[in-house]
Amino acid sequence: MKYFKLPDLGEGLPEAEIVEWHVKEGDEVKTDQILASVETAKAIVEVPSPQDGVIAHLFGDVGDTIHTGEPLVEYISEESDDSGTVVGEIPTADSTAAGDDFIIGAAPSTRAHQSARATPAVRALAKRLNVDLNGLQGSGREGAITPQDVEQAANMNRTHGHAKPLRGVRKQMAKTMALAHAEVVPVTLCEDADIHSWPKGTDITMRLVNAIAAACKAEPALNTWFDGNNLSRRQHRKINLGVAVDTDQGLFVPVLRDIGRRSSEELRAGLDQMRADVKARTIPPKELQGATITLSNFGTIAGRYASPVVVPPQVAILGAGVIREQPVAVNGELVVHRVMPLSLTFDHRAATGGEAARFMGEIIRVLEQEFSEESIG
Numbered sequence: 580m581k582y583f584k585l586p587d588l589g590e591g592l593p594e595a596e597i598v599e600w601h602v603k604e605g606d607e608v609k610t611d612q613i614l615a616s617v618e619t620a621k622a623i624v625e626v627p628s629p630q631d632g633v634i635a636h637l638f639g640d641v642g643d644t645i646h647t648g649e650p651l652v653e654y655i656s657e658e659s660d661d662s663g664t665v666v667g668e669i670p671t672a673d674s675t676a677a678g679d680d681f682i683i684g685a686a687p688s689t690r691a692h693q694s695a696r697a698t699p700a701v702r703a704l705a706k707r708l709n710v711d712l713n714g715l716q717g718s719g720r721e722g723a724i725t726p727q728d729v730e731q732a733a734n735m736n737r738t739h740g741h742a743k744p745l746r747g748v749r750k751q752m753a754k755t756m757a758l759a760h761a762e763v764v765p766v767t768l769c770e771d772a773d774i775h776s777w778p779k780g781t782d783i784t785m786r787l788v789n790a791i792a793a794a795c796k797a798e799p800a801l802n803t804w805f806d807g808n809n810l811s812r813r814q815h816r817k818i819n820l821g822v823a824v825d826t827d828q829g830l831f832v833p834v835l836r837d838i839g840r841r842s843s844e845e846l847r848a849g850l851d852q853m854r855a856d857v858k859a860r861t862i863p864p865k866e867l868q869g870a871t872i873t874l875s876n877f878g879t880i881a882g883r884y885a886s887p888v889v890v891p892p893q894v895a896i897l898g899a900g901v902i903r904e905q906p907v908a909v910n911g912e913l914v915v916h917r918v919m920p921l922s923l924t925f926d927h928r929a930a931t932g933g934e935a936a937r938f939m940g941e942i943i944r945v946l947e948q949e950f951s952e953e954s955i956g
Contacts, residue, residue, distance in 0.1 A: 581630075581632070581653065581654040581656040582650040582651075582652070582653050582654070583614075583628070583629055583630075583650070583651050583652050583653075583654065584647075584648050584649060584650055584651060585617075585626070585645050585646070585647050585648065585649055585650075585651045586626075586647070587647050588617070588619050588624050588626075588647070588864065593646060593647055594619075594644050594645065594646045594647065595617035595618060595619045595624070595644070595645060595647075596617060596618045596619075596642065596643070596644050596645075596746050596747050597615060597616075597617055597639050597640065597641050597642065597643050597644075597645060598615075598616040598617060598618050598623060598641065599615065599616040599641060600614070600615050600637060600641065601613045601614060601615060601616070602614050602615075602634050602637070602652075603634070603637070604634050604635065604636060604637060605633065605634060606633070606634045607631075607632070607633050607634075608628045608631065608632060608633070608634060609628065609631050610627075610628055610629065610630055610631055611627045611628065612627060612628045613625045613626070613627055613628075614626050614627065614628050614651065614652055615651065615652075617645070618746075618747045618748075618860075619747075619751075619864065622860055622861065622862050622863065622864055622867070623860045623861070624864075626651065628652075630654065632654035632655065632656070633654065633655040634652055634653070634654065634655075635652075635653040635654060635655045636652065636653040637651075637652055637653075638650045638651055638652065638653070639651075642746075644746070696712075696717055696722060696723055696724050697712055697717070697723065697724040698723075700726075701724055701725065701726055701729060704726055704729050704730075705724075705729045708729060708730070708732075708733035709733070709736070709741075710729050710732045710733050710736065711744075712724060712729075713744075714744060715728060715729075715732055716728070747828060747829070748826075748828045748829030748830070748831065749828070749829040751829075752829050752830050755890055756888055758890075758891070759888050759889060759890050759891060760888075762807050762891050763888075763889045763891060763926045763928075764926055764927045764928050765886065765888070765889055765924050765925070765926060765927070766924070766925055766927045766932070766935070767885075767886045767887070767922055767923065767924045768922070768923045768924075768925070768932075768935050768936065768939055769884045769920070769921065769922050769923075770920075770921050770923075770939055770943060771918045771919065771920050771921065771943075772918065772919045772921060772942070772943045772946040772947055773907060773916050773917075773918055773947055774786075774902065774916075774917050774918065774919050774946055774947065775916035775917045775918075776947070776948075776949050777917070782843070782847060783876070783899075783902070783919075784822075784847075784850070784874075784876055785843045785846060785847055786946060787874055787876060787897070787899055787946075788820060788822075788835065788838055788843075788846055788850075788874065789838075789843060789945065790941075790942045790945040790946050791818070791820060791838070791872065791874060791897060791942065792818055792820075792838045792839040793941055793942075793945045794938045794939075794941040794942045794945070795818045795839065795872065795938075796818075796839060797937065797938070797941040798934050798937045798938040798941060799814050799815075800814070800894075800929070800930045800931075800934040800938075801872060801894060801895040801925060801930055801934065801935065801938045802814065802815050802818055802871050802872050802895075803815065803871070803893075803894050803895075803929055803930070804871065804891075804892035804893065804894070805891065805892055805893075805894050805926055805928060805929035806892060807891065807928065810928075812894075812929055813892075815871045817836070817837045817839070817840075817871070818837065818838045818839045818871060818872065819834050819835070819836050819837065819838070819869050819870050819871045819872075820834065820835045820838045820870065820871075820872060820873070820874055821833070821834050821835075821870030821872070821873035821874070821893075822834075822835060822850060822853075822873070822874050822876075823873065823874065823875040823876070823877075824853075824854055824857050825880070826857060826858060828860070831857045831862070831867060832867060832870060832873060833850075833853035833854070833856075833857055833862060833866050833867055834866060834867065834868065834869055834870045835849055835850060835853075836849075836869075853866060870893060871893060872893060872894075872895050872896070872897075873887075873889075873890070873893060873895075873896040873897070874896070874897050874898075874899070875887050875896060875897070875898045875899070876898075876899045877898055877899070877900065878899050878900040878901040878902060878919070878920070881901060882900050882901060883900040883901060883903075883920045884898075884900055884920050884922045885898045885900070885922045886922065886924055887922060887924045888924070889924050889925065889926050891926070893926075894925055894926040894928075894929040894930055895923065895924065895925045895926070895930065895935070895938070896923075896924050897921065897922070897923050897942065898921070898922040898923075898924070899919060899920070899921055899922075900919070900920035900921070900922070901920070902917055902918065902919050903917070903918060904916065904917055904918070905918050919946065921939065921942065921943070923935060923938065923939050923942075925938075
């Protein structure tokens with residue numbers, strides 16, 4: 580038997596959800612023929628066959644989550660114990676069993692370990708009570724799931740309905756936010772920018788992008804990656820800006836590269852293309868990686884101030900709230916101007932309050948400039 584394990588789909592993404600099978604058991608396939616479409620935390624990816632062969636078995640149904648290194652398909656093979664043509668072979672304690680050849684070497688499957696957490700009797704009880712054991716926390720010895728755990732989950736389902744597990748982008752977002760909460764020491768600085776001089780039709784996002792580029796040049800400490808384990812900083816010369824994009828599937832953050840050296844027109848075209856690719860779920864995973872600082876323009880929806888979440892290794896994120904008219908004092912007189920509320924969250928392990936304040940000051944200075952080619956380019 581030859582197995583094709585789910586390969587690393589980019590930047591060590593740990594898992595993927597099966598969206599669609601393009602083959603069925605018994606099909607003859609050719610090298611590079613698409614086997615399945617899977618959804619990672621970044622995008623929908625088509626997985627090609629690494630060889631010619633006949634499909635003996637498909638591991639998983641549509642909607643199932645499969646981890647990197649777990650078997651995806653099994654090929655019919657006449658070779659009983661020949662690992663010379665493949666990358667790896669799973670060892671077995673049973674000397675009478677044939678070796679299982681694996682295409683694409685990776686870690687062994689975790690499914691067996693998960694099922695071992697519950698005895699056959701407990702699994703039968705869970706099936707009768709319609710309880711999903713995946714994700715159920717066991718209270719027994721070494722985390723084993725007990726009958727009481729199953730009965731408690733069944734009672735919860737009857738009372739409040741079945742919980743729907745997070746999948747794809749939302750699942751990864753939850754993990755990322757938990758990681759950020761555990762690792763970052765956040766401080767949020769809030770201020771307003773008076774943008775009354777902006778003419779009608781001003782591209783708000785591009786003004787923010789260019790203000791961030793100027794602020795990173797003035798105070799580079801916030802255009803930095805921080806390694807909390809080694810307590811080290813890596814300051815970047817290029818400014819790669821992550822721009823949060825809200826979708827029905829969850830939050831995506833495509834990356835605008837080198838914003839300090841590109842024109843507003845080029846940046847706008849690039850951002851429009853990335854947003855279209857995000858909504859179509861065709862954006863390559865590499866376009867969602869490598870941000871050195873992030874912008875969240877949540878004010879296009881609602882909200883004045885916020886505490887945006889810094890995702891390590893980045894150390895800063897700027898949030899822009901809803902632009903509104905409000906009274907301001909100008910030369911001792913009370914007038915009504917358009918004001919943009921800003922929220923800057925930074926990791927206080929890597930940046931000082933003074934650095935963050937200078938960064939915010941530069942943001943405001945650039946945003947409040949009179950509209951001109953120089954102020955947006």
